[in-house]
Amino acid sequence: MTVADLDFRDIVRAGDFVVWGQACAEPVPLTERLLAQRAEFGGITCFLGIPVADTVTPEHADHIRFVGYCGSGGNRALAAAGVLDIYPGHYSTLPAYVSRANVVLVQCAPPDARGRYSLSLADDYLTAAIDSARVVVAEVNDQAPATSGSRYLTARDIDIEVRTSRPVVRSLSTPASPEVTAIGERIAAVVPDGATLQFGIGSVPEAVLGALGEHNDLGIHSGILTDAVVDLIDKGVVTNDRKTADRGVSVAALLLGSPRLFDHAHHNPAVSLRPIEYTHDPARLAAQHRFVAINSAIEVDLTGQVNAEVAGGRYVGAVGGGAEFLRGAARSAGGVPIVALPATAGARTRIVGRLSGPVSTARSDAGVVVTEYGVADLRGTTLSERRERLLAIAHPDHREALRAKEFPC
Structure with missing residues (x-):
């Protein structure tokens, strides 16, 4: 037909x-x-x-x-x-x-x-x-x-x-800003060799992948595969040789990229697309040695709560799999749960006293938060300790006003 x-x-x-x-x-x-x-x-x-x-x-x-x-x-x-x-x-x-x-x-x-x-x-x-x-x-x-x-x-x-018979629809990546490039470099510095990576969609995860060119024996277990992964495979950075499960294979739920990615995956047993029940299985994620989850956010408040859904009163993001991957990374031996975001959006700070949208990830699941100004490791910290670490990675122009805000309990 x-x-x-x-x-x-x-x-x-x-x-x-x-x-x-x-x-x-x-x-x-x-x-x-x-x-x-x-x-x-x-x-x-x-x-x-x-x-x-x-x-x-x-x-x-x-x-x-x-x-x-x-x-x-x-x-x-x-x-x-x-x-x-x-x-x-x-x-x-x-x-x-x-x-x-x-x-x-x-x-x-x-x-x-x-x-x-x-x-x-x-x-x-x-x-x-x-x-x-x-x-x-x-x-x-x-x-x-x-x-x-x-x-x-x-x-x-x-x-x-x-x-x-038609070309497959392609997804084009956008060039990274200097701020996003800096975030990518900061995250790359905390990714250990031999890690298995999960990454979300957008310029920040793409910048992270672009900064991993000197790493060794990385693996992929993610919701998506992108062209940037193919770059790392071609460089010998992604080998999947040290994964706990699916050794030698990049695992994802879908392909999101260009013909370069599609050609790489065509008849390639080293790429496997799986259902969500597999890619997001909590036990499977936690069992991966050195599982590193890298996800973006719209805002993070001073207690570690994450809004990944609403900006300026409009729904622009998603609950997605962020919380699930962060929990998997937190339970993984040597894992790192990362939330990354630029410190500002225009004139507005994205490290905030109170979220302007819903709580997509609870503060109880907070891990490592990264902006272009630094890395705030919130694991094993109290609320007052989190406040100081998050203030340190906020944009310098907003730190004084943030410090003056009433601190949420």
Whole structure:
């Protein structure tokens, strides 16, 4: 079947919950077709992950209710327009949430000699959605990489197959500012050789990876893989040889990058895409020797609480897997749980007396906080000790005003 032959009026029912692959894994021809026919369904709900393609716009909310776990990328416009409902759960709970899916849209690589369709660019929460859906529509894209993992589809799993040939949507990284570069260098200094890394999305984690070029025998167990990881593999920095589990293999839930990353992962057994139940499993994370979690934040208050979701009254981030990875790193032998952020956003301090948004990570899970001005290790510290260490990494222009603020209990 071609996209032109696909009629969602025969597939989607009023009230259905529709899920599709996120980021580079989005089956764009399928989602575009679905949105074009949205007035025919009588009202459906669509779950959005991280958007890379500009497929969904606020205008599409006239007949569709949109739910997402994050406010990044194109979701930011939906949130600003008031048409994005937020699921505020930990990333590990997404499989249970999407298991209510009625219709799932996925992008696959063509079947191999054994008739197996690779999920190509993402497994993450798709496995849970596929296993529960009434209908699975698969875009089989002959330009999608065939990746290894724990899950493949067969013809029995696919209800409707649509053949395409198109370049995979790519995600472009943004150049790092001097402040972000400095943060990357500070974090690299506390990452030990032989560590297994988890990193989030954005310029700060990318800067950290860019600063690790002199390290040895690093491993990857993360939510994402990016082009920066390929750079470290090519340099011999990432070998995965000292991982406790999955030795020799970079493990992630999805690929987020350019054709360089996709080509690297194609038919490469040293890259494995796994479901969230595997990548975010607390016991598995804690068991990794020297597990280092590197995640960004919007604000950190003087007690160590983290807001990773709301800035200026708008939902721009996510609960995501930050707290889960930080806990895993805290329990890992030799692990380091890191939250990183620039000290300021414009004229505003990001080390704050009180958060202006929700508590995404509790102060009881506080680990190491890094800005361009230094490293504040909050592990095993009292509230007054945390206050002093966080003041020391705030922007110098804001330290006096922060010190004068009433200290939250």
